[in-house]
Amino acid sequence: MEPIETFRKDFPILSQRVNGYPLVYFDNAATTQKPRQVIDALSNFFLSSNANVHRGLHELSNRATELLEESRQKIAHFIHAQGPEEIVFTKGTTESLNLVASSLGSLLKPAEGILLTEMEHHSNLIPWQQLAKQRGLRLFYLPIKDKEGGLQMEKLEEIFTHNRIAVFSFTHVSNTLGVINPVESLCSIARKHGVISVVDAAQSAGHRLIDVQKIGCDFLAFSGHKMCGPTGIGVLYGKKEWLEKIPPYQFGGNMVLEADFSDSRWKDPPHKFEAGTLPIAEAIGLKAAIDYLCQIGLDKIALHDEQIGSYAYSKISSLPCIIPLGPKGRRAGIVSFSIKGLHPHDFISFCDRYGIALRGGHHCNKPLLSKLGIDSTVRASFYFYNTQNEVDQFMEIAEKCLRFFKLPCN
Ligand code: PMP
DSSP states (O other): OOOGGGGGGOOOGGGGGEEEEEEEEEEEEOOOOOOHHHHHHHHHHIIIIIOOSSSSSSSHHHHHHHHHHHHHHHHHHHOOOOGGGGGEEEEHHHHHHHHHHHHGGGGGOOHHHEEEEETTOOTTTTHHHHHHHHTTTTTEEEOOTTOOOOOOOOHHHHEEEEEEEHHHHEEEEEETTBBOOOOOHHHHHHTTOEEEEEEEEEBBBBBBBBOHHHTTTTTEEEEEEGGOOOOOOOEEOOOOHHHHHOOOOOOOTTTTEEEEOOOOEEETGGGGGGGOOHHHHHHHHHHHHHHHHHHHHHHHHHHHHHHHHHHHHHHHTTTTTEEOOOSSSSSSEEEEEEEEEEEEEHHHHHHHTTTTOOEEOOOOHHHHHHHHESSSSEEOOOTTTHHHHHHHHHHHHHHHHHHHOTTTTO
C-alpha cells in the first residue's frame, strides 16, 4: 500500500501557497482539512437530494432520510456500537458533553461526586462545573504527574473508594499535551466501582481505532470536523440502556411521539435527543469522511500520528529556549511547547510569514496550563497528510525565528 501522505492529492486546499510559500498545515487539532470525497458528498447532497428528513412522504425526503440513517449506521459500525440507536447526532463534542452533563446530571443526587482529570478541555470541564454548582455535586480531579502529562493512576482507586463518585469523564487524547490516556483501564476501574464513564474522543476519533465495547465506556463524544468531516456535526455514543434512562436535553420538533396542550411523550433514543432539524448534509459528509478514513486504515493513521508526533517532539525539544510539554515516549500527533523569552504569538506570526499554520494560546486548557505555570503555548498538530519533510521545513523556520528574536538562551 502507498505511503499515507500520498493521500494529499485528495486535499485541494493543501496544494496552495500561503504568503508565497507552500502551505504547511499544522493546526489539525483545531480542525482537519477535508478531502474532495467529503466536499463532493456535501455538494451532491445539495445538488440532488436536499430535503428535510423523517417528516416527508416525498421522494427527496425519503432519500435524505435514508442517507442520514445510513450515516448513523456507518458511525455505529465505525465505533463498534451495538446499533445505530446508540448514536445521537449533535453539533460537536461540546454539545455531546453538555448533553451528557445535563441529562445524566439530572439523575445524580446531591453530594455525589464527578471525577475529571486535570487535563480536560473546557468542553469537558465547564459543563460539569456548572452542573456541580446547580445541583450541589462535588467535583474531583485526577492529577497529572508532571508536564509530561501521565495521570496519577494510583490515586484513582483511592478517589473512587473514599468519595461517592458517580461519573468519571475524561479525555482519550489531550489536545495540549498529546498524551494518550489508558482509556480501557480507566473505564474498567470505573466500572469496578460502579462509576459511569464518559470519554471525550475529540482528539482520538479518526486518529485511532475506537471500539466502544472494548473501551467499555458508557458514553463517548466526538466531532466530525476533527476527522476530515464537516463542521456542525458531532456524535454522542451512549449505551442503549443509558440513552433510555436519561431525559431529553432539548425539546421541540422531531423528538416527540405525542403532544397535547398539557403534556408530551418522547420518541425512543436516539431521536428523543434530536430536537429540531439536524445538520443533515453534515451528517452525510461525516459518513463520507469515515469511508475515506477506513479506506486508508485507522491503524495506519494512528501509527503515522505517533511517528510524526515523536519525530516533531524530538526535533523541537533539541532547540534552545524551548520547553516542550507532553510525553517523551509514545504520543499522539500533537506537540505543544513554550519558548523562554518569546510569546507564542510572536513565534506563530513569524512562522505564518513562511506559510506554516500553527496555533497558540491556552487551547481551552486554562486550568492545566495554570497548574504547569504557563500562560500559553505554541501547538503543532498533525494528521496523516503531513510529512516528515514538512516538519523539517518547520524546523528551519523555527530556528530562523529563534535567531531573529536574539533570545538570551540562544
Ligand atoms: N475536547 C477536546 C479534547 C478538544 O480538543 C476539543 C476541540 N478543541 C473539544 C473537546 C471541543 O470540540 P468542538 O469544538 O468540536 O465541540
